[in-house]
Amino acid sequence: MTVRFGGLVAVDRLDLDVPDTGIFALVGPNGAGKTTLINALSRVCSIASGSVRVNGTDVLELLPHQVVSAGVARSFQRAELFPTLTVLENLLVGLHSEMTTGLEGALMTPSTRRQEKAARVRAERLLRELNLWELRDFSPADLPYGHQKLLDVARALISEPKLLLLDEPFAGLTEAETPRLLACIAGAGRRCAVLMIEHHFELLEGIAERVTVMNFGRKIAEGSPSGVRRDPEVLRCYLGTGRHGQAETAAC
Amino acid sequence: MSNSMLRLVTNLAAGIACAFLTSYAAVAADPLAPGGTVTGDTIVLGQTAAQSGPQAPIGASKWGLSAFIASVNAHGGVAGKKLRLISYDDGYQPAQTTALDKKLVYEDGVFAIVGSIGSPTTAAVYKVLNEAHVPLVSMGSGSPLFYQPGLKYVFPSWPIYTTDGKTMGAFVKKHFSGQPAAVIYQDDAFGKPILEGIKSELGKVDVEIPYVPSQVDFSSAVIKLKSAGIKVVMLATIATSGAQILNQMASLDYHPTRILTSSACGYGGIFDAIGSLDGAYCTAFLPPPGSADPQWAEFASAMGKYAPGHAADIYAAWGWLAGQVTYAGLEKIKGPITRDAFVAQLETLHDFDTIAGKISYSPQRHDGGCCQLLWQAKGGKWGIVPDSAFNGSAAMTK
């Protein structure tokens, strides 16, 4: 896959293959093209060439809102939640493409009620699982950041995607907030393929099966978290300055 | 029912309760007994007249009517009763007029609606008032709508707009026959009957240009007329548009014979607003402002006394006229003052002398004023053009 902005090649002929389940990580310095890759996969930026197949469907040929029906859901670097809605309703939006109620919702037809009820049951189950039940009627804007990131991931997870794209799920979280999200993601990795951008190698070592290192839009290394960490090229251009494995802005 | 649903209903109901309470707060003495009979010692009259928005200048009618009422009261009132005016600003919006006339009739209990301003605004209410047997007297409009037969409670007092157009047309036929002529008209119930009247006298005009009041740039209209070699331009416009068109003509070095409709030249500041006014004609059914006509003199002195600070201009004179007609009907009532008695007396008026000339009504016809003439601007003043009088009462259409 290739993504160009004018003359700039943000993602350059990248090949990536992920199996049905497991957690796969993308690492690389700023500007390496990681977020662009996720944006291209979720069709936020529409100028990618190549193809991305999820169970045979080419995602790059879909419109942005069709991607989720194809089994690809995503979270955002800065938790793009819907503050107008409650926590519970945010999750329900995640089920948008599974539901069918349109204007007849205004009439509260029996089928609307059935759908709404079923969706609520699923959302409530997930909220309980994630310990967000107490907060279901709050606006996400009133939640601490850690809860917002958790909700952002949950909103992507609720549609039971085949491929879950997570853009720096741990960025900005405190030490205390991390384990809950980590458990959540690990759980998701058992049900579907998770492709996440993450800099924390220590976090990855526990859960990620494979790490792909990108720089200037290209793949420069691939392997297990510990293996990649020892790769000379990765060390040279990326990990050299990190204290506990966290990337500083290092160009090479 | 869920919480939010309940809160909704609560709010809804609270709104209703609010309106309800307001209705009780506004309880006041009802001056009118059922059947439209005046029982107290005041006769309350109602008016709607724009005091805001682009049509605000003609709302000055309010002050002429107030001055008339004050002078009647100063002379002892009618049949031992005082007159009182309630005048509301409808902003020239018919929906407002509808609501405010409901307020005047049912809440304020007025005896009649008098001197209300505007064609569309009056068009909104005349049927309802007629059906409710509330007299609608001397509205500020000459729209043919109000001259239809069968409107028992509607008494227009202006000459119908077609007469206005015919006055122009007859004058042009007499003095500028054969010269290419054009009409700029407001594309509505005010401008179109005037155009019709002009055409009924002239047969045809060479160029007709419609416009809407919101238009601010008339240069292309003026250029069109100039390029077509038009020598006589008749303007069926409101005051602001008329001023813009005449100013535009002067700036484009175009000097045809200009004839304005009466509604366009009633305001006092017209000679400041249009530097090139000299020589222009204007149709009129009222004496020129400042003239020595005894009716005008009486009006002007009453304005100075009872409405100080408000100009004795044509718009104020409209209100004065409305007062005169109403008074004439009320004064002739013997016995209880009821709406029906009022209407019956109005229908007996024959050649009744007003500031706008003679007015006659009969049970068959409520025609209002018959006659118009022309003024001409000379040296910052209007003067009457001698042979321009036109009697339109014979040729009533529609």
Added chain:
Amino acid sequence: MPRYAVTVPVVIIAAVLPLVLQLIGERQVYWLFVVSEFFVFAIVAISLDLLMGRTGQISLGHSGFVAVGAYTAAILNARFGVDLLGGAFAGGSLAAIASLFLGVPATRLRGHYLGIVTLGFGIAVDQIALKWDALTGGDQGLHLHRPTLLGLDVGTPVLMYYVALIALIVATLLVWSLTRTRLGRAFAAVKDSEIAAAAMGVPVASTKVVAFVCSAFLAGAAGGIYAFLAGFVAPEDFGIDSSLLFFAMVVIGGMGSIPGAIGGAIIVDAIKNAAATVSGLSLAILGGMIVLVVLFFPGGLKALLRRRTAKRRPLDRTRNATVPLDA
């Protein structure tokens, strides 16, 4: 339970208000009209709030939709004797169709362009109604027959009051239900973050169009009812001025809330009626209120009311809730 203690009596008051107003004799005609008119305006405010408050799409020409609805109802009634229900429904439908002309380009317009284009729509409807006088009666307007509903004569002020009240309740319930189901959540999602909404499977462009259509339908239906209530329609009634009044109702009430829109309608309608005798006063007060609300009470009336209710609802962004971290 205590909420029922408030709601039930107030609903009863609403229902019996006309009976109480009998006490003031003929004067009730005016007060019934004022309250009925308010009910209809509140429907328009709710419809605009659905578009502006809920979906984040500005409309400065909403009275254009009201005009389309009112004229449709008036023409159908005057020519074919269509009744109130048919008139309101046809008015809403035609307004919804008209909204496609705006809604479809709207999906391609950046926020402020939409404001200007909707403003233009309001002006255009006015001008066309004025020009097309063979159909609309031009500036002389159009008179309607005495209103009937399903064969019943509802031409008395009391019956029209109930028609308007029921219409407001129905509109409230419809919008309330809509906002609590899939489509209504999509509206809010589009307003809050188009990118996230799309990622959740919400088709952003068509959702905006649907919001336009829903809002226009309601406004048009309200216009249809208004035509029967006033018995007369004219172009001057639906100008920029009235669009701005609806706009003020939504902003002052607090955007994105049905009770807010209704409350805003009460305030604006009251100010408009109370300040009618002094030219320019109501415009100055409403304009000033809008500025103050935006600067100091971003939640509008809705937030002020909520602040004072005993049980605070969690979803209330006018205060900065601090939620204990339980991890």
Added chain:
Amino acid sequence: MTQYLLQISLAGLAQGSLYALTALGLVVIYNASTVVNFAHGAMGMAATYVAYVLISQLHVPVPLAFVGAIAAAFILGAVVQALLLERLNGAPILTQVVVTLGLFMFLEGVLGLAFGYNPRPMAPPIAIAPVTVAGLVLRPQDIVQLALLVALGVALAALFGATKLGLGMRAITENTYAARLMGIPVGRVLGTAWGLGVLLAAVAAILAAPTTSVTPNMMDTIVVYGFIAAILGGFGSLVGAVVGGLILGVIVNMIDAFLAPELAMSIVFGLLVLVLYVRPDGLFGRKAVQKV
């Protein structure tokens, strides 16, 4: 016929220069603060009342009164920015639009309260008799109006292109926070931009006043055409605003002359929707880059 067309176009350009001046002011404000100022016409109208009061009530000489009105406009713009918009920094577009609309209603209401709605006369800034050249009537005030437009346009372009103020504005548009960190006096730069923008609205209003008369609604039609001109020009480009305004003036005059003057604004809006449908960023606009 050609002469007729020329005369119509000439008048269109003259009227269009008013739309262009209005649009120019809108664009200056938009470029600095990304706010579309719906109170633009009302603020220009308020400044015209200053001129009116100075001339007819305080008997100040006309040129001096115009200078006073324009200075008042600048102050009004800067004050509005500091008191209203500064507090809404970073608020959604909708909120900022709402506050300028509130201001629009407030100004029209307050001036209506203070002066009533009767139109007040205003003398033209230049009263020289028209000249006829080869059958074409040339009005001196048209030429002055157009020259003023070009001069102001060039001056603004120079101001934004070559001075620290322009640089600051661009930096603020890019990233207000970073601009503040870099020591750019954000408030002062934005205040200046608002002042300049409203000043342009005031120039347009004063030039329009002799034909429209001074009323609270005097700018309503002109400012709507100003918005359209700015959109046609891509809402961001000074040249676009000027060209958009002039073209619009000619188009409106052509509609007046050949189609239906009473439907002019409806036709123009129809055209606008068409243009936006084909070119969402206006005739001269560059494609806006969406940030993710």
